[in-house]
Amino acid sequence: MPGTLNKEVSVNLDLLRAVAVVSVxxxxxxxxLHYLSFGSLGRFGVILFFVHTSFxxxxxxxxxxxxxxxxxxxxxxxxxxxxxxxxxxxxxxxVLMVVFAxxxxxxxTYVWIGVKGFVSNLALCxxxxxxxxILGVLWSLPLEVQMYVLLPFAFFAIRGRRYRxxxxxxxxxxxxxxxxxxFPPLNVFYYAPCFTSGIVAFDLIRxxxxxxxxxxWVWPLGIVAAIVLFGPHDNVxxxxxxxxxxxxxxxxxxxxxxxxxxxxxxCSRVFHWIAEHSYGIYLxxxxxxxxxxxKMAQLxxxxxxxxxxxxGIGVPALLYASIERPLIRVGSRxxxxxxxxSRRPVVCA
Numbered sequence: 001m002p003g004t005l006n007k008e009v010s011v012n013l014d015l016l017r018a019v020a021v022v023s024v025x026x027x028x029x030x031x032x033l034h035y036l037s038f039g040s041l042g043r044f045g046v047i048l049f050f051v052h053t054s055f056x057x058x059x060x061x062x063x064x065x066x067x068x069x070x071x072x073x074x075x076x077x078x079x080x081x082x083x084x085x086x087x088x089x090x091x092x093x094x095v096l097m098v099v100f101a102x103x104x105x106x107x108x109t110y111v112w113i114g115v116k117g118f119v120s121n122l123a124l125c126x127x128x129x130x131x132x133x134i135l136g137v138l139w140s141l142p143l144e145v146q147m148y149v150l151l152p153f154a155f156f157a158i159r160g161r162r163y164r165x166x167x168x169x170x171x172x173x174x175x176x177x178x179x180x181x182x183f184p185p186l187n188v189f190y191y192a193p194c195f196t197s198g199i200v201a202f203d204l205i206r207x208x209x210x211x212x213x214x215x216x217w218v219w220p221l222g223i224v225a226a227i228v229l230f231g232p233h234d235n236v237x238x239x240x241x242x243x244x245x246x247x248x249x250x251x252x253x254x255x256x257x258x259x260x261x262x263x264x265x266x267c268s269r270v271f272h273w274i275a276e277h278s279y280g281i282y283l284x285x286x287x288x289x290x291x292x293x294x295k296m297a298q299l300x301x302x303x304x305x306x307x308x309x310x311x312g313i314g315v316p317a318l319l320y321a322s323i324e325r326p327l328i329r330v331g332s333r334x335x336x337x338x339x340x341x342s343r344r345p346v347v348c349a
Contacts (some may be wrong), residue, residue: 009272011050011262012219017275019223020048024287032289033104038233044227047194047245051252054198061155075152075340077190077335082148084331086321090141093283094121097134105136106290128185137282141304146188147195158203165203172196190242197249204257216262222255242346280316280324288312
């Protein structure tokens with residue numbers, strides 16, 4: 001078995017996730033201020049999330065496998081962890097949107113989406129039921145949930161031999177141009193090459209066999225280059241730029257594998273905080289923008305900016321401390337109990 005990826009915090013991965021959520025935030029901030037159109041910046045931020053997520057989860061499954069559990073138990077333990085990670089906060093958000101009649105996006109009017117839409121949003125299956133998202137940013141979560149179902153099988157497929165992920169990436173492109181067009185509710189396959197790019201990065205790095213690596217400063221420049229090449233300053237539908245997203249995702253995956261890890265400093269600690277709280281930022285920032293710039297529209301601008309700053313930092317921090325972190329731990333404990341029942345002895349080489 002190739003060497004296990006380091007479980008410690010990665011400055012480079014923190015930077016990628018921080019840039020992803022900041023891109024989404026800035027995109028919606030510009031829209032709320034009626035200033036500039038950076039819709040594509042926010043959409044590419046979601047693409048960065050997809051690349052980051054699949055890499056991190058593949059590494060997580062590798063560590064689970066090395067505890068000696070069987071494949072079936074590994075998949076179940078993985079899915080349990082993801083359920084406790086993603087659903088509690090999304091369910092709370094959906095309920096709050098209805099209770100307080102919060103509009104889908106800042107500047108819009110609240111519209112009840114019906115029982116079917118409400119249940120679909122709670123279950124994160126809006127694309128499958130062809131329902132509207134109750135919150136604009138929720139469009140990406142069903143895609144992540146559906147990819148979680150497939151990731152263990154991708155892990156099993158590539159673990160036996162190196163570089164199988166490249167064939168998997170080509171297969172994902174084929175699926176993207178066939179299945180998604182033939183069956184629109186399965187639009188998760190449109191984004192499969194983005195998720196699979198993270199798998200390519202995992203495949204290249206595992207085993208620590210890469211001898212030549214680029215300097216650490218190349219990584220942030222590469223992220224900026226990818227954003228510029230995607231074209232952040234427009235509001236074009238993402239489906240018209242998906243091929244570009246696929247290619248840039250693969251570019252970032254390979255670049256990550258062949259770039260040295262940056263050293264920790266005060267800046268990296270900021271990236272880590274943003275990355276750690278990124279899910280809460282992602283789900284709450286539109287609501288905070290709506291409250292600051294529309295519910296408080298009669299107040300002075302400096303007051304609204306202060307509310308935005310305090311809410312943009314304080315709400316994700318509160319959500320992480322009170323909901324995310326405790327339930328992540330619960331999910332880990334439940335998964336560990338299940339894993340213990342089927343753990344097999346680890347054979348040392």
